[in-house]
Amino acid sequence: MLEWSMIAVGVMLCVALVLNLWRLLIGPHVVDRILALDTMYINSIALILLYGMYSGTQLYFEAALLIAMLGFVSSVAFGKYLLRGDIIE
């Protein structure tokens, strides 16, 4: 059961990622793309956690944590760029 549900969740995550990419490509506004990217970060955290469970290892937890931290910084930087152009001022 667990394995099957993991596979099902995997499929869902894949579909979600593809949808994110779709939004990222079509835009139309840059903010849409950033939003899509940010969502992708979160979805990939999910994917990594799932993979960790699937292979029964905790080795990838830090990767997930890092994506959470860095994805935020990157999205904020993008946002700041669109607001001010100069992200460190």
Next chain:
Amino acid sequence: MSMHLAVLPILLPLFGGLFMLLPPFSGPENYQRRRFAALLLMVLQISCSVGLMLQVMQQGPTFYALGNWQAPFGIVLFADRLSMLLVVLNGILGLGATLYAFAGVDREGKYFHPLLQFQLMGINGAFLTGDLFNLFVFFEVLLIASYALLIHGGGKQKTLANVHYVILNLIGSSLFLFALGTLYGTTGTLNIADMALRIAQLSAGEQVIAKAGGLLLLIVFGLKAAMLPLHFWLPRTYAAASAPVAALFAIMTKVGIYGIFRVYTVIFGEQAGELANMVQPWIWPLAFLTIIVGSIGALASPNLRHLSANLVVISVGTLLIAFALRTPQATAAGLFYLVHSTLVTGALFLIADMVGQQRGKALDWFVMARKVSQPALLGILFFVGAMTVAGLPPFSGFIGKLVVLQSAHSAAEILWIWPIILIAGLITIIALSRAGTTMFWRYTGEGDRSQVQRVSRWQVSAVILLLLGSPLMVIFGAVVTDYTTAAATELHQLQGLFEVMNLQEATK
């Protein structure tokens, strides 16, 4: 300390450069301290290198297992006559650049001396390392330092040249990594000597893959060495750089040449079975074209810096020929030529700068301008440099040319090599005589002596230091040729290398 001598040519400049970034050496007001430290460092570095060289000459090649991990597992430094020759050469060039910079170049921007030290570190590392990936790392050290040094002083030309130089080299670095991946993926090792042992034992298919990797590596070295058609970056880059930087750059192409000599003699050398001497067929035409294009560039050069840069290209072609000839004799010839050409082209860049200082806006361009204010001094320096680089006796150039010519033996080799080298020599003479007569003999008026800047004693001493090799290599020609011959023999004697590193046992 003598036991750690092999690592000092790398660590001394590293520590030196680092200390210069820290108090009490850092800060704009402490430039005198930095200069003193730089001078001291260069002297130390040269002493260590010479010490190691003497040790190598007495006791044969030696290696240094970093981290106490034996080859092929750890990184080893490998010091033989070949690498020590280049390390010492690098030290001399570095000292020249340092001295020259004391005249003021080092204050045209930040970090001059530390960067110079880092570059020396990178170059020394590239010469000393026995590990292919470590070679990549040191390539990057010397490259990044050279990127930073190239923009020293600022200006449009430098920026533009740097853009080209950096981008091409970044692609080159990518190719290097592709090559490393390929070679590691087939041989399963990174130690150069170990790779040589393993490459012969590969299956046919794997050998083909390794061959592709080896050829990729040739592109990388060729790019550093400015082999045709990868040389286009060189003239503009060298011509744009500050004089001491350009002088130091004279050895940068030699890093590529060294890589070619080392890697293709050891890994793809005689013992490599099917892959033995696989790059020679590629090198021949490229070497010839390099000389031809360098000669064309020399004729077309509008100023002395460009001319010197193109002379570097010609020297690269000549060295490639020496490599392609494959014999120890030719290698020895190449080494002699390498030392001589590096020193003299380095000196020429400095001379170009000094001449430029005294000709007003005309700088070192081949146009009529005001008279140089120290014609005798600069004239003699230029004259000696020109004679040397043109291969005219009694300076070292003619021996350099001679040994290369002598190492061609078969009729086919003679038929190709001699005309090209000799004609390139003639073109060099034409170009340099035009340059010299225009810069020193063709002038408008005497110029206002009061506002002319006299060259500093640092500059003169730097040039003399580099030019000194020219007569000394003739006077003590026997010593030098003995050394290069021994170095070449050592390079071609792979068995010795394996034994020194205890490799066969390790792999068994």
Next chain:
Amino acid sequence: MEALYVFCVGMLTFCGIFLCLRGRTFPVVLGLTLLSYAVNLFLFSSGRLQLDGAAILGISDSYTDPLPQALVLTAIVIGFAMIAFVVILAMRARADLGNDFVDGREPPDADQAIKPTRGKV
């Protein structure tokens, strides 16, 4: 899996190289970044592809080849340093040369195809 992997490497190489051949600095930087991804994946795979075998002792029975990973780590850091340099260099070039062309000037053959032929005055 292997085929898929090398396809991705090839694709990254393709994209990277194509961008490296552009005439302005920014796409070239993008290209170099993509190329460095390709390089890292390539170098990484020289130890062969292995699942569930991270080179942490004591967590599994078989381990992947740790050496290429170490090499790639070094390569990533160096690549980062280089990209950082070239990015700032691109800015500097813009500042010094007034444009962002890699040659410091508009390429002679630019706009050939796109510029509509001027109407007769």
Next chain:
Amino acid sequence: MSLFWIPVLLLIGVFVPLITERFGRTACAFFTMLAPALALTQIATLLPEVLSGQTITESLAWIPAVGLTLSLRLDGLAIMFAMLILGIGLLIILYARYYLSDKDAMGRFYAYLILFMTAMLSIVLSNNLLQLWMAWEVTSISSFLLIGFWSSKSESRKGARMALTVTGAGGLALLAGLLIIADIVGSYDLGTVLASGNMIREHAMYPVALILVLLGAFTKSAQFPFHFWLPHAMAAPTPVSAYLHSATMVKAGIFLLARMYPVLAGTELWFLTVSLTGLATLLLGAYVALFKHDLKGLLAYSTISHLGLITLLLGMDTKLAAVAAVFHIMNHAIFKASLFMAAGIIDHESGSRDMRKLNGLWRYMPYTATLAMVAAASMAGIPLLNGFLSKEMFFAETLHQVALGSLSWMIPVLATLGGIFSVAYSLRFIHDVFFNGEPIDIPKTPHEPPRYMKIPVEILVTLCLLVGIFPSFMIGSLLQAASSSVLDGQLPEYSLSIWHGFNLPLLMSFIAMTGGLLVYAYRSRLYRFQSQFRETDAKLIFEGAVQALVRQATALHEWMANGSLQRYVALLLVLTLIMTASPLMELNSAAGHLPLQDVNGIEITAAILLCISALATVILHRQRMVALITLSVVGLIVSITFARFSAPDLALTQLAVEVVTVILLMLALFFLPQKTKNESSPRRVVRDLGIAAACGGVIATINYAIITRPFESISEFFLANSKTGGGGTNVVNVILVDFRGFDTLGEITVLGIAALGIFKLIARMRLAMPSADEKGRPWSEDRHPLILAMISQSLLPLALLVSAYIFLRGHNMPGGGFIAGLITSVALIQQYIAHGVDWIKPRIKVDYQWLIASGVLIAALTGAGSWLFGKPFLTSWFDYFDIPWIGEIELASAILFDLGVYLTVVGATLLILANLGKLTTRYRPTVEE
């Protein structure tokens, strides 16, 4: 060592004038003469020995590997030349003392002259082919310096360059020829070579060697068609013309022919080439000389003609001809040197050399005129003068020639014709200058020169007479010795008497004299005839040719190196493709034997994401902001890929690096165009697509070929020793900080240097800050959004904690100093983004430069620490300690090393980003130092 003294003395002598210049001109000349005088004395002491037929040799090993020995040889030929060089040289020095004006740098002039003398003497004394060549080239160089002595004159510079180019080219040919000869013989020793004549002549390479050596000789001796440089060398001060370009240096070519005569002569090829060249030169020189209005021009062409004569003699198939050649070398040197000196006096005292202006000087300088007339008569071959004797021998020998088969009769006829012109121009020299009416506006009123200026001329003219009248007594033995060396001891019967009875040569002389008189008498017609031809100035042609060469080279160079990076990159890639594709074609199948692994949906999705976003980056690269976003996706997928294939460290690193890179790119993008038009022509796009696709294909193929094949790696060692030898379970980290710690040290050095370099780049940057975005919308006024600032502040401690966590576990689990450093950096960057530089600057008082330096320093010092324990650099240390209550803890030097890495990364990243940020603030980095 007696022989070595000669060149050594002279070499010292080079510096004498430079030092003694300050004592006055006369003193300088006197001291300068010392060295040659001493050398001449030394030669004189050796003269009896040599004249008795001995060859003195001395040698000293120099560079054996090259075949270069210092080896001297004094035989008849050498001593004859040596005496000419030193003897005439001394006279020239004396003469030049009066010739040069106050403004000329006398010391430098004499130094060049002695340098030349040394080189020339080294040529003739050389017993080693390479040494000979060395000296040969030095004569070219010193000649260059002397011709260009009056360097402000355009003609001097051009004449000097032309001479250097032509003789330089010849010198290179000569080198090749000598190398071939040495290769045949197996030695550079002249004695050995001279003894191997047959071996050389029979060798297949003989023709090549001969032609190359002849090219050297002919260019130096101004033989047709290489004669053109010599007249322009006359831009040199007259003493130089007299010495180098008449008496000695141009004779070096002749000397070489004579020297190699035993080895190279004796074949059809030699006779034909040498004699025809000589004949052509003889005629051409004599003919052109007649039309030169410049006194020195006339003498220059006369010199060419006489050199041709000597060459012709050496090319003749008789031994007697060789003797005549040697004889004429001496005679020509003597009379031509005196003539040049006379011409110099005339120039000096009248201010002109134009024979159309110079007339009737007899009245102003009768004494000089007498001397000049005697010398000119010798040149014309008038009896009782030395010129007559050798010319008679020459005429006699032309009659014995068979080299041209049935056309051989032409040789004496043409020789006589040459004689006619020779008489004619000699006559012109005498008549046109010293008689023929009054001078026409010459700058000075001519008068006799100073006393001592005449002495050299007097001595030489006296010699002309003495040799002409008492030939055997004067030079008989010397000629014999010299000829004997040329002919390898097999001297023919000859007589040096003035009178041989009425014979054909005498008739030829007679014809030449009357013919010469007639030609000169009817010269005006000849001038008219000649004026139909446009006079060609070799200098212009040569300069034109060189300039055309330079132009062509420039055009070619600009075509090749057009400054387009795109082209250079394309070339690099195409070469890469060719080189890597060629071996791949030998590979039967890319696929190896390893079983392929299955692929699942997630992997396919990731691949799709990767490929599409990479492609999107390419397609959208002109919308730069969007391209950055797609690039981020690529980076994300790459790190997930690393995670997938068991590389957690890589995944972490890639993630962190990627974010920092994108931030960096964004910082840069602010100053760059946001969007650009499509600027590539479709052709360019297709080309680039082709190259890129091919590269991608090749790389993918190689990659596939690698990963589908098994291999044996050294990695087993790392897995086995990581814990026991390196004290860590994260093998990747142990490799980084221990097994291959040296790489890591280099790597952080690179990072540190990059930061310094970037700081340099930023420091002088002057960029306009866009005040609005691409659409012209002004930037938002909210510089530091409230909520962002608040959250960033709260996240910082958390991020630092995570950073510490990643750092500390690195040795055993994924992590390490680098990643920890990046996390810290990103956390701090986040503060910069949220609060701005103005706010941070006073709060973080860390000098990032010091941070970098101390980081690398800590790592390096950790490595050097092992020296204290007598271990190599970077030898690691670790141990486990059991601490009550807490349990076992591990301490390792690797942690310290990693700390260095950490500090470097933080320092470098922040140095870059913070300073980049400062660009737009009042903290803008400025030009430093």
Next chain:
Amino acid sequence: MNFWVELLISSLLLLGGLFVLVGSIGLIRLKDLYVRLHAPTKATTLGLGGILVGSMVYMSHQYGHLTIHELLITLFLVITAPVTAHILAKVALHHEVTMMKRTRNQRHVTTARMQLPPEEQEKQ
């Protein structure tokens, strides 16, 4: 593994996956940027929360002791996700991104992007 534990984990995972998917579907389906902003900020975050809890339970069960470090990711997300959304909304306002016609109170956009109180407009 205990069936109930398995069921718990499975349902947490499936629920999480579902929310993640919904968030991404929302990203595609919703018609304007402001509206789209809601989907990932909430649904995706919640979905990830579900998966994190699932993972926590799973790991704790697997390793026999409580593993709660996943909470840390949740903590981060809870802190950061609203800020991201806030910043993006700010950008959208600043860029005057087009919104659905039926969006009410569109007048607020003008004042909001200037960070001014709403009354000022009403006064004018």
Next chain:
Amino acid sequence: MNLRSRWLPMPFHSLLLLVVWLMLNGSVSLGHIILGSVLAICIPLICAPLQVPQPRIVRPFRAFRYVLMVLGDIVVANIQVALLVVGPMRRIKPGFVAVPLDLDTTLPITVLASTVTMTPGTVSAEVTKDRKWLYVHVLDMPEDEQQIINLIKQRYEAAIKEIFAC
């Protein structure tokens, strides 16, 4: 400056850090507690210059309850959003509201804005310069927009005011 505020400028932070450290390491061994405490003391000291003083949480228990409430709200309301997303699009009636704020310090405003964003149906879009208004984008706006304003003010702002006692 007393000893505590000098060496432990942010006790709440420090405690949080210690907890996080133990969570990260998944261990409560003495070694980790010591190491964690050291870090929990050192890191705030390092960060201190970069921290702007904020009102303290005066009622931690209230805060805890608030967190639980918000979590509950998130879960419950997320389902509503999910239904909206998968349902027909025409049902969505978005709109902006301007919420007047009683809070005026950074941290409380931030907490409120974040809460508003995390809870379904609303995204805080902008805070006015004078910190008196919070602009909120509402996914599904009820007919009476005051309803939303009241919800935010009463359910969340009031709680926050209590927690920070401001």
